[in-house]
Amino acid sequence: MVFDLANILEKNRGQADSLHRAHVNPKWMQALKLIGFDREYVRAQSQYLWDTQGNRYLDMIGGYAVCNVGRNHPLVCKALTDFLASQAPSMVHFDAPLLAGILARQLKGRVGRDLDRVFFTNSGTEGIEAAIKFCRCATGKPTLLYESGSFHGLSTGSLAMNGCASFRDGFEPHPLHFRAVAFNDLAALERELARGDVAGFVVEPIQGKGVNVHSYGFLAEASRLCHKHGALFVVDEIQTGIGRTGSFLAIDQEGAVEPDMVVLSKGLSGGHVPVGAVLCRTVVWEKVFSRLDRAVVHSSTFHMGGLAMVAGLATLAVYDDEQLGDRSTQMGALLRNGLEAMIPRFEFIRSIRQRGLMIGIEFGKPSSLTLRTAWRITNALDDNLFIQAVTIPLMNEHRILSQVAGHSMSVLKLTPPLTISLDDVQHFLASFERVMVGLHRLPGPAWDALRHIAVNALRARGESAPRNDTSDQREAVEWLGAPLSAKDGDENIRHLRDPAEPSKPLNESRQGHQNHHG
Ligand SMILES: Cc1ncc(COP(=O)(O)O)c(C=O)c1O
Numbered sequence: 001m002v003f004d005l006a007n008i009l010e011k012n013r014g015q016a017d018s019l020h021r022a023h024v025n026p027k028w029m030q031a032l033k034l035i036g037f038d039r040e041y042v043r044a045q046s047q048y049l050w051d052t053q054g055n056r057y058l059d060m061i062g063g064y065a066v067c068n069v070g071r072n073h074p075l076v077c078k079a080l081t082d083f084l085a086s087q088a089p090s091m092v093h094f095d096a097p098l099l100a101g102i103l104a105r106q107l108k109g110r111v112g113r114d115l116d117r118v119f120f121t122n123s124g125t126e127g128i129e130a131a132i133k134f135c136r137c138a139t140g141k142p143t144l145l146y147e148s149g150s151f152h153g154l155s156t157g158s159l160a161m162n163g164c165a166s167f168r169d170g171f172e173p174h175p176l177h178f179r180a181v182a183f184n185d186l187a188a189l190e191r192e193l194a195r196g197d198v199a200g201f202v203v204e205p206i207q208g209k210g211v212n213v214h215s216y217g218f219l220a221e222a223s224r225l226c227h228k229h230g231a232l233f234v235v236d237e238i239q240t241g242i243g244r245t246g247s248f249l250a251i252d253q254e255g256a257v258e259p260d261m262v263v264l265s266k267g268l269s270g271g272h273v274p275v276g277a278v279l280c281r282t283v284v285w286e287k288v289f290s291r292l293d294r295a296v297v298h299s300s301t302f303h304m305g306g307l308a309m310v311a312g313l314a315t316l317a318v319y320d321d322e323q324l325g326d327r328s329t330q331m332g333a334l335l336r337n338g339l340e341a342m343i344p345r346f347e348f349i350r351s352i353r354q355r356g357l358m359i360g361i362e363f364g365k366p367s368s369l370t371l372r373t374a375w376r377i378t379n380a381l382d383d384n385l386f387i388q389a390v391t392i393p394l395m396n397e398h399r400i401l402s403q404v405a406g407h408s409m410s411v412l413k414l415t416p417p418l419t420i421s422l423d424d425v426q427h428f429l430a431s432f433e434r435v436m437v438g439l440h441r442l443p444g445p446a447w448d449a450l451r452h453i454a455v456n457a458l459r460a461r462g463e464s465a466p467r468n469d470t471s472d473q474r475e476a477v478e479w480l481g482a483p484l485s486a487k488d489g490d491e492n493i494r495h496l497r498d499p500a501e502p503s504k505p506l507n508e509s510r511q512g513h514q515n516h517h518g
Pocket residue numbers: 064123124125126128151152153154204208236237238239240265266
């Protein structure tokens with residue numbers, strides 16, 4: 001049998017959209033189309049992607065902070081192909097895979113803190129599930145604490161610790177014995193710990209949703225409080241780890257934090273093979289794997305797979321060789337300085353939250369009357385809407401991928417590969433500045449693009465008109481019906497497609513929207 005991958009790809013080129021609509025997730029395709037992100041990428045290298053037309057994109061999302069070493073890093077690719085060529089065994093299970101031992105030793109060397117046992121996983125959420133089980137088993141207590149706004153994954157245990165209602169809704173009942181504490185609130189944490197039933201507190205050093213940074217000292221004190229009350233302290237470094245924030249772990253910048261477990265994943269994969277690791281104190285480990293008949297009491301079929309271990313080892317080698325932690329610090333500082341310098345000029349920008357190359361740009365209500373009205377009415381329509389006026393032109397005019405930091409928040413999030421260059425930083429800053437100039441021009445094309453999104457989001461939800469109970473909502477209805485200022489072919493809306501008529505760009509079908517809502 002001949003299996004020709006290049007031929008399969010070539011024969012099906014251009015069909016990703018229709019295949020996904022037919023067989024995978026049509027709603028996701030609809031959402032991508034709505035915001036103009038429905039591109040088919042054919043090549044990727046480091047921080048760049050190329051589409052079928054050969055256009056190059058700067059990737060400031062980095063696969064949700066997976067591609068720390070850049071996409072298709074030659075060393076990672078070579079390591080993976082060498083492994084395959086060597087015909088090495090993988091997933092024998094009744095053996096001790098050598099590569100897993102080597103990777104465990106390397107991770108321990110970097111993480112330190114007496115976290116002497118390593119459990120390998122295939123994803124972030126699996127690491128959190130393991131941590132939940134280990135906490136309960138080691139303490140004999142039932143309850144896990146998490147922070148409001150947190151994100152630890154979407155399997156049932158992790159979801160029970162998800163601080164965002166938008167992810168939890170519809171999946172009730174959630175497992176019992178999970179309690180939220182307010183973000184960054186030591187007094188609230190201690191109150192919950194004092195109830196005496198807490199097995200562990202699971203915390204992201206910097207929350208991925210919103211890029212929320214704890215006050216300095218919070219994490220160290222939280223670990224002390226946990227130990228005082230007989231609970232374990234678990235640090236979720238799934239997103240912040242492997243140099244994302246400038247040091248190997250984010251807690252490396254936080255003073256005397258004493259975790260009982262550190263959970264890694266994402267960046268360890270080299271952007272290729274799913275892998276994760278839970279580093280754990282021996283005393284905890286020995287409570288779980290306590291007897292011969294419990295030697296594999298927690299496990300999974302694919303963990304310690306050869307390719308995953310090679311991806312981890314190669315990633316660590318690139319991380320050292322290219323000093324990616326330092327690079328993350330330097331490039332992150334340049335981005336922060338450039339962005340902060342724009343705050344006095346652009347009313348919508350409220351603050352920059354940044355550690356290394358984990359950056360949140362927070363937008364807020366502007367001071368001038370016209371812009372304030374525009375802000376109010378877009379938010380009255382949908383509190384997820386405003387930020388699309390930033391991500392869409394970054395994509396359509398500047399070919400830069402960026403993302404919203406979470407539901408119902410006006411925060412743009414950047415987690416690019418740690419390999420980005422000075423040129424990329426300058427390109428991003430110049431592009432962002434142009435987008436800000438457009439956004440601060442009202443009426444203007446950026447606001448037209450927002451209206452298109454609003455109208456089509458309503459349609460996609462099966463609503464023919466927005467609610468108009470409040471005066472803000474009534475203003476929003478008027479705004480949706482007002483004539484557009486954009487010329488045909490305006491870059492902001494050229495790529496946006498009407499979900500009802502996907503063959504038509506929005507600016508061709510916009511008359512229809514005005515009739516519909518006018
Ligand atoms: C902090 C954090 N924890 C856990 C997870 C879940 O990881 P995964 O998607 O690999 O299950 C994520 C994913 O975004 C994350 O950012």
